Amino acid sequence: MKTDQLLTGDLIGVAGVESDWxxxxxxxxxxxxxxxxxxxxxxENRKGEVFVWNSNPHDGVIAEPLQVFINRxxxxxxxxxxxxxxxxxxxxNGVLEKMTKLQGLPYNFSFLQSDKKYYxxxxxxxxxxxxxxxxxxxxxxxxxxxxxxxxxxxxKIPEGQPGINPNDMFAQSNVDFINDLRSII
Numbered sequence: 222m223k224t225d226q227l228l229t230g231d232l233i234g235v236a237g238v239e240s241d242w243x244x245x246x247x248x249x250x251x252x253x254x255x256x257x258x259x260x261x262x263x264x265e266n267r268k269g270e271v272f273v274w275n276s277n278p279h280d281g282v283i284a285e286p287l288q289v290f291i292n293r294x295x296x297x298x299x300x301x302x303x304x305x306x307x308x309x310x311x312x313x314n315g316v317l318e319k320m321t322k323l324q325g326l327p328y329n330f331s332f333l334q335s336d337k338k339y340y341x342x343x344x345x346x347x348x349x350x351x352x353x354x355x356x357x358x359x360x361x362x363x364x365x366x367x368x369x370x371x372x373x374x375x376x377k378i379p380e381g382q383p384g385i386n387p388n389d390m391f392a393q394s395n396v397d398f399i400n401d402l403r404s405i406i
Contacts, residue, residue, distance in 0.1 A: 224271045226405050227264050227287075230313040232305040232345070233273060233402060234387055235260035235294050256303070258387035261342050262290065265317060274320045276344040281327040284320070287406075302402035309395045311350065319348040331370075332359065333379050342385045354390050356383035 236256045262275030265284065273290040276282045285293075294300055329338040334356075339347070346354035358381040361370070370378050390396065399405075 223406055224266060224269050224287075227266050227271050227304070228306065229265045230307060230311055230316065231264040231399070232307075232390070232396065233262050233264060233290075234258040234303040234305060234391055235262075236301040236303065237298060256301070258303075258391060260294065261345055261387040261390060263316070263320070263345050263348075274317075274345070274348075276326075276328055276339045276341050278328045278330070282320070282323045282325060282339055282344055284324065303391075304399040304402045304405060305391055305396050306399050307353070307395055308397050309353070311353070315350075316348050320344075323348070330373055331375055331379070332382075332384055334383060342387050342390055346385050346390060353395060354385055354393060356385055357389060358382065359384040359386075 234256075236258050260275070260277070262273040264287070265272045265274060271287040272284045273287055274282075274284045275290065277293070279293070291302060294302075323339065323344065327338045329335055329340045329343060332340055332343075334343070342354075346356075359379065361378045361380050366378055370376075391398070
């Protein structure tokens, strides 16, 4: 695996085939997107060994080897992995310190802001300096979200509550699309 082009701080966007989950996430962003990203992580390149910091439903907040991340994401279906890079200077040592402190915390299935559990884009965005990934009012309209929150035991859907999803992150002017990850590695 060629990892010299993968930098600490690069973001990896996971896009699967169209699904109810991916469509619901896309709709929650209130913006037109052409690729539906349903997961995001941040890369850490440790002298050629690449890890993905992410929060997922299985493990919560974790740093895992890139290939383990890809294999887990593709358990049921092949997905696309796109690489993004910030175009503003960031102290990634500070970001990694924050991520390390949060390692082991559980996944946030409610998508409500919490300091005790995190969903993927919430975890990544909150470890970056303030203002890099601004929160927006989330949009949870439709039968999918009504059923989802009923299963969570949450009676009131958090419509309009602040949050962020991968599509919102990648739409920021301070984030550039680099390439399909597989064309690099």
